[in-house]
Amino acid sequence: MAELLDMDRLCVRDTRHIILSELTMHVGRGEKVALVGESGCGKTMSIRTLLHMLPDDVSVTSGSLTFDGTDVLSLRSHQLRQELYSRVGFVAQNTSASLHPLLRISTQMTDFYLERHRGVRRSQAVEKAAGILRSLGMRDVERVLSSRPDQLSGGMRQRINIAIALMDDILLLVADEPTSALDAHVRRQIEEVYISLAERSCLAMLLVSHDLGFVRRMADRVYVMYAGKMVEEGLVDEIFSAPVHPYTRSLIALANVKYKNKDEDLAQLGGFVPVVGRESRSCAFASRCRYERADCMADVEYRRLSDTHYVRCWR
Ligand SMILES: Nc1ncnc2c1ncn2[C@@H]1O[C@H](COP(=O)(O)OP(=O)(O)O)[C@@H](O)[C@H]1O
Ligand code: SF4
Ligand SMILES: [Mg+2]
Known part of the structure; x- marks a missing residue:
């Protein structure tokens, strides 16, 4: 093969x-x-x-x-x-630099995805993002999605970078x-x-x-x-x-x-x-x-x- x-x-x-x-x-x-x-x-x-x-x-x-x-x-x-x-999903070496400091996590997780999938509504994309975060062992997903990067721990930011790659x-x-x-x-x-x-x-x-x-x-x-x-x-x-x-x-x-x-x-x-x-x-x-x-x-x-x-x- x-x-x-x-x-x-x-x-x-x-x-x-x-x-x-x-x-x-x-x-x-x-x-x-x-x-x-x-x-x-x-x-x-x-x-x-x-x-x-x-x-x-x-x-x-x-x-x-x-x-x-x-x-x-x-x-x-x-x-x-x-x-x-x-x-191909990619998690870069310096992941804190790859998140935009001013944008909410829900926006960062869904923007590129919505550009690639024109027929999908934002609420559907956010639901998908939440499911991926849960599957990576994250609790309190709604709060995380409405946060900005500096409100989250290093471990959470790292999970978010993996989740973005999996969208x-x-x-x-x-x-x-x-x-x-x-x-x-x-x-x-x-x-x-x-x-x-x-x-x-x-x-x-x-x-x-x-x-x-x-x-x-x-x-x-x-x-x-x-x-x-x-x-x-x-x-x-x-x-x-x-x-x-x-x-x-x-x-x-x-x-x-x-x-x-x-x-x-x-x-x-x-x-x-x-x-x-x-x-x-x-x-x-x-x-x-x-x-x-x-x-x-x-x-x-x-x-x-x-x-x-x-x-x-x-x-
Ligand atoms: N922008 C660049 N232009 C030219 N050479 C580069 C550039 N960035 C890295 N290199 C060279 O490429 C080689 C491999 O670097 P890199 O792939 O970053 O190594 P690693 O990821 O294994 O630490 C190094 O010798 C480095 O000097
Ligand atoms: S220098 Fe060492 S590693 Fe290189 S070919 Fe010779 S024995 Fe192998
Ligand atoms: Mg390297």
Whole structure:
């Protein structure tokens, strides 16, 4: 069966540097997929590419991108709302900035929806918004709908952003670090909202997260990104129980998520992600990798370990 989302060998660059290199990623219908990697690896750019939201000086130079049969790269701006944004919901990284400070929540939840669904009355849209908020575990929904953002807690605002993304009957929910700016207590609550949504809906999800414990509970499959390239992908058990790439292994060791090869002495991950596109060695991880050898200078292919598990490393 065709994938819901299919990114194939995408190259993205600005006027001077390559930002994403031969990026291949797919999400099946109903599948929950996580994208992990340190800051600056290209996760947000990957999502902005999918959502047709690249900065002005950044463009796709090669590769293909289809969503539910639509060639996303060829969409014109007037087609995006109908062809893409009615089927892909998005929760941005800085969600407090994405709510208008002066407008009531009911207006913010229904305005775009009513623009896309001309025959629907506002009262029907508000009823739909209330139902979605209730389904995300929110009480006192009438008060919330008549409030402005500053009258609500961070956790409530976060739920509202998820609810806005769910107003259309979307096929894919994309969330960029949806819990990273929250304090620990609220973060746990919001993680539970995502986990419960993942368990009870056939919605596909693409989640960027630093929190590997959350990823392990949420995801069916995981992509690991480093310096603008995928370095490993696999089913969640393959990534957490048998990670292969030294970068994946270090991330998991740092996150203290236990995995099978406990006897191995994993180095702490020192150094920094090289500026994307400016690492001259073939393996961008070489400067931080304690297994580096002469082979690592040559082109490192993305190798298949099983039908679902791929890695970009010579070892
Ligand atoms: N507006 C931009 N123009 C050009 N390059 C950018 C822009 N924004 C980010 N980048 C570069 O793209 C790379 C990936 O950034 P990003 O996708 O934000 O990483 P992540 O989300 O993984 O932290 C970084 O090297 C960053 O410097
Ligand atoms: S290719 Fe070489 S430098 Fe790169 S991760 Fe593998 S062993 Fe380390
Ligand atoms: Mg980011």
